Amino acid sequence: MLQSLRNRLILIGVLVFMAAYGLWPRTRIVRRTLPDGTVTDSAKKELNIKLGLDLQGGMHLALEIDESGGPVADLSDALDRAETVIRSRIDEFGVAEPLIQRVGTDRIIVELPGIDDPERARDIVQRSAFLEFRITDMQGVFLDALPRVDQALEKIGVKPRGQAAVGPSAIEELLGGADSADTAPDSTPSAAGDAGTGADSATTAPGGAAVFSSLLNQQGGINGEFMVLAEDYQFADSLIRLPEFQRAMPRGIDLIWGADTLSVGGRPYRPLYAVDKQPIVTGVDLTDAQAQIDPTFNQAVVNFQLNRAGGRRFGRETARHVGDYMAIVLDGKVQGRPPVIRSQIRRRGQIELGSSNITDAQDLALVLRAGALPAPIHIVEERTVGPSLGADSIRQGINAGVVAILLVVVIMAVYYRLAGLFAIGALLFYVLFSLGGLGMLEATLTLPGIAGFILSIGLAVDANVLIFERIREELALGKSPRIAVDEGFSHAMPAIVDANVTTIITAMFLFFFGTGPVKGFAVTLIIGIVASLLTAVFVTRTLFLVWLQRRAATAELSI
Amino acid sequence: MIRFFESANYDILRRRRLAYGIAIGFIVPGLILLAIRPLNLSIDFTGGTMIVVKTHDPAIRTGDIRSALVDHGVAGAEIKTFGQDNEFVIRARLEPGNETEGQSTDQTRRAVIDALDTAFGSSAYEVVLTSAVGPKVGGELRQKAIEALLMGFGVIFLYLWFRYEWRFGLAAVLATVHDIFSTLAFLSYLHLEISVFVVASLLLIVGYSLNDTIVTFDRVRENLRRFKRVKLYEILNRSINETLPRTILTSGTTLGASLALVLLGGEVLSAPLLVVTWGIVTGTFSSIFIASPILLTVERRWPGEDVRGAKDIGSGSSATVVKASSA
Numbered sequence: 014m015l016q017s018l019r020n021r022l023i024l025i026g027v028l029v030f031m032a033a034y035g036l037w038p039r040t041r042i043v044r045r046t047l048p049d050g051t052v053t054d055s056a057k058k059e060l061n062i063k064l065g066l067d068l069q070g071g072m073h074l075a076l077e078i079d080e081s082g083g084p085v086a087d088l089s090d091a092l093d094r095a096e097t098v099i100r101s102r103i104d105e106f107g108v109a110e111p112l113i114q115r116v117g118t119d120r121i122i123v124e125l126p127g128i129d130d131p132e133r134a135r136d137i138v139q140r141s142a143f144l145e146f147r148i149t150d151m152q153g154v155f156l157d158a159l160p161r162v163d164q165a166l167e168k169i170g171v172k173p174r175g176q177a178a179v180g181p182s183a184i185e186e187l188l189g190g191a192d193s194a195d196t197a198p199d200s201t202p203s204a205a206g207d208a209g210t211g212a213d214s215a216t217t218a219p220g221g222a223a224v225f226s227s228l229l230n231q232q233g234g235i236n237g238e239f240m241v242l243a244e245d246y247q248f249a250d251s252l253i254r255l256p257e258f259q260r261a262m263p264r265g266i267d268l269i270w271g272a273d274t275l276s277v278g279g280r281p282y283r284p285l286y287a288v289d290k291q292p293i294v295t296g297v298d299l300t301d302a303q304a305q306i307d308p309t310f311n312q313a314v315v316n317f318q319l320n321r322a323g324g325r326r327f328g329r330e331t332a333r334h335v336g337d338y339m340a341i342v343l344d345g346k347v348q349g350r351p352p353v354i355r356s357q358i359r360r361r362g363q364i365e366l367g368s369s370n371i372t373d374a375q376d377l378a379l380v381l382r383a384g385a386l387p388a389p390i391h392i393v394e395e396r397t398v399g400p401s402l403g404a405d406s407i408r409q410g411i412n413a414g415v416v417a418i419l420l421v422v423v424i425m426a427v428y429y430r431l432a433g434l435f436a437i438g439a440l441l442f443y444v445l446f447s448l449g450g451l452g453m454l455e456a457t458l459t460l461p462g463i464a465g466f467i468l469s470i471g472l473a474v475d476a477n478v479l480i481f482e483r484i485r486e487e488l489a490l491g492k493s494p495r496i497a498v499d500e501g502f503s504h505a506m507p508a509i510v511d512a513n514v515t516t517i518i519t520a521m522f523l524f525f526f527g528t529g530p531v532k533g534f535a536v537t538l539i540i541g542i543v544a545s546l547l548t549a550v551f552v553t554r555t556l557f558l559v560w561l562q563r564r565a566a567t568a569e570l571s572i
Numbered sequence: 573m574i575r576f577f578e579s580a581n582y583d584i585l586r587r588r589r590l591a592y593g594i595a596i597g598f599i600v601p602g603l604i605l606l607a608i609r610p611l612n613l614s615i616d617f618t619g620g621t622m623i624v625v626k627t628h629d630p631a632i633r634t635g636d637i638r639s640a641l642v643d644h645g646v647a648g649a650e651i652k653t654f655g656q657d658n659e660f661v662i663r664a665r666l667e668p669g670n671e672t673e674g675q676s677t678d679q680t681r682r683a684v685i686d687a688l689d690t691a692f693g694s695s696a697y698e699v700v701l702t703s704a705v706g707p708k709v710g711g712e713l714r715q716k717a718i719e720a721l722l723m724g725f726g727v728i729f730l731y732l733w734f735r736y737e738w739r740f741g742l743a744a745v746l747a748t749v750h751d752i753f754s755t756l757a758f759l760s761y762l763h764l765e766i767s768v769f770v771v772a773s774l775l776l777i778v779g780y781s782l783n784d785t786i787v788t789f790d791r792v793r794e795n796l797r798r799f800k801r802v803k804l805y806e807i808l809n810r811s812i813n814e815t816l817p818r819t820i821l822t823s824g825t826t827l828g829a830s831l832a833l834v835l836l837g838g839e840v841l842s843a844p845l846l847v848v849t850w851g852i853v854t855g856t857f858s859s860i861f862i863a864s865p866i867l868l869t870v871e872r873r874w875p876g877e878d879v880r881g882a883k884d885i886g887s888g889s890s891a892t893v894v895k896a897s898s899a
């Protein structure tokens with residue numbers, strides 16, 4: 014008996030520890046990209062419960078390919094393209110944890126928690142993709158203009174990143190106050206030594222601080238390609254956006270960021286490309302792009318095809334640019350590293366990827382096709398919850414929950430006295446276990462979820478009521494408390510199991526058929542039932558055992 | 573020691589005709605009403621646009637919003653206050669004759685926003701909630717809801733079938749069918765809006781109501797084994813009475829929790845939780861007054877082995893009734 018009691022207590026201890034661990038506040042870094050391109054990081058320490066869109070506010074969109082202009086031949090491919098486009102714009106949403114997901118055969122779901130500007134999100138999603146081929150800056154026009162750019166920045170008082178003033182003062186360097194007056198709108202701290210990485214940059218403005226050029230690390234491989242340390246990306250980007258910077262730029266040249274971060278020598282770099290302002294051809298002229306493995310060299314390639322007009326222009330341009338690099342730009346981001354033009358290309362071209370990795374080729378083909386997406390995307394379902402409503406819902410949910418718990422506590426304490434106190438104790442474990450379960454399973458708490466949770470408080474005591482009524486009956490038959498408790502528990506079990514099985518069946522159905530919030534409701538209901546069985550049966554029993562152990566066999570049980 | 577219904581011995585079965593009468597009296601007019609006025613389906617199922625706005629100007633009333641919308645070509649929208657006096661829910665469904673110019677829900681949404689901007693200015697209000705559901709999605713949700721309900725009921729009935737011998741199963745199923753219809757009637761009387769949450773609540777109600785019936789029936793089975801020589805009529809009465817404290821207590825706590833949510837839980841979920849509240853009431857009623865009387869009728873018609881000891885299933889003599897029911 015003692016052995017089993019000790020095991021019970023140990024098990025309860027373990028469960029409490031697990032639940033507390035599942036629920037323990039974690040520090041989450043929330044990174045937001047504002048419309049002007051600045052990034053703010055904020056660390057929030059909060060309970061480990063993921064809130065649904067309906068509680069934290071946000072936007073849920075279901076998108077489909079618009080087939081009103083005629084059916085789309087390959088719907089699945091069109092969706093792949095649309096998804097690629099939306100993913101490539103993921104930064105623009107300006108939210109911390111966007112979710113983009115294919116659902117079923119014809120739909121894409123986009124979830125944007127805590128969005129401030131739903132109108133903008135709608136536009137971003139529905140805007141048609143824009144693909145361009147642009148020749149990189151082969152003549153080094155941008156390189157020649159770099160000193161002018163640096164001077165322009167110096168003139169308006171932009172200080173190099175990691176330096177307190179224009180022209181580093183020795184004293185400040187000695188004091189190590191490097192980051193004190195960072196003008197960058199970027200809140201990410203950076204090591205003071207970063208400015209030094211510009212040592213190998215191509216040009217340094219004579220006597221000046223080389224604000225911008227010091228950020229560029231030329232890799233030499235491709236003309237017009239520059240590598241910027243990933244941590245300098247936001248700063249460099251904010252400089253590029255300055256009107257003074259744009260005025261100092263040479264005519265006919267644009268600076269465009271690469272879409273992906275590359276790792277060079279173990280450090281993450283974001284490539285920046287100086288490219289011709291005029292694209293040689295755009296996605297409008299592209300008719301198809303497919304990934305293939307070239308059997309002769311066992312190399313992944315992308316074959317693409319242009320329409321007649323595009324082919325004519327492409328032929329003319331590529332003839333002029335043999336040996337030059339051609340950047341593939343989708344929605345203003347260079348995709349992959351620019352390939353070199355080997356020969357004149359007319360309507361059919363091939364891009365060699367230099368590896369046998371078919372996935373890379375497929376991704377690139379998708380990018381090309383995405384830019385040629387003829388059918389627009391339209392919104393078939395939209396749900397937006399303002400942040401204030403979400404906060405209200407949480408507050409109201411907590412109020413209702415507190416009232417429900419108080420009600421149950423009063424009823425149980427008055428009706429069952431000591432045993433009622435055991436049930437209340439079990440109820441506290443129930444609240445802890447079910448919330449901990451929610452945290453541990455990383456389930457999302459939704460508004461109906463809160464309701465399900467509160468409703469299951471009512472149900473949680475049901476098992477206790479069944480057991481206590483049994484114990485009362487056994488006591489009425491003249492049995493000793495110890496035996497009555499034993500038999501009360503064992504006789505009530507079949508009814509408890511039966512009753513919970515039906516609720517679990519319904520909850521499972523809600524889970525498989527429901528969407529979003531209803532699923533959340535089902536999950537909390539299931540967690541609630543499991544937790545209630547665990548606490549009402551196991552924990553209450555243990556409390557009885559602890560009580561009985563300290564009493565004589567004849568002691569009266571207050572129930 | 574407090575005890576509800578201590579050694580209660582109500583002759584509940586004798587009142588079964590009254591119980592059936594109450595049930596029919598509630599359900600039938602509700603269903604007739606349903607034929608005249610169809611269910612109030614939310615835009616989840618019909619497709620359409622729902623926008624909740626909160627105005628900063630207390631002078632703006634429902635009528636002002638309506639005329640703003642009509643001026644802007646959005647006709648037939650339904651406008652109601654939403655919880656508070658300065659919160660309004662605007663619904664434009666995609667029903668025939670209730671369409672705005674341009675069929676797309678996004679256009680409807682934009683038209684409503686434009687109308688409000690024009691009439692009151694964009695700083696006079698904020699959008700609290702938007703739901704725009706296209707007709708295709710609405711149709712899918714409708715089908716999914718029907719599937720979920722039918723399959724949910726089906727699986728529960730199957731479970732009962734295996735768990736109990738068929739007579740018990742049938743009685744439990746009929747009691748559950750009563751709950752479904754009674755909730756339907758409830759929805760029809762109050763013309764509550766049927767959203768996906770209400771459908772989820774319907775499934776929950778079925779689970780809950782069975783819960784109650786199962787507890788009673790488990791006791792019936794147990795008593796049948798214990799008292800081989802007692803008439804089924806009395807065994808049923810005895811079982812209901814023995815489980816009465818539990819039924820009332822559990823219903824009480826659950827009802828308390830769901831009422832707390834209706835009253836304090838906010839506007840979004842008040843309709844679904846009102847349905848849950850009703851479900852608890854009707855589920856409790858049916859497990860006491862409907863399930864067991866039906867079981868008695870079924871066993872009389874097709875006597876089963878379980879009640880072999882209770883060959884004489886006839887009406888209970890008043891001699892066995894200690895306390896007459898007045899409830």
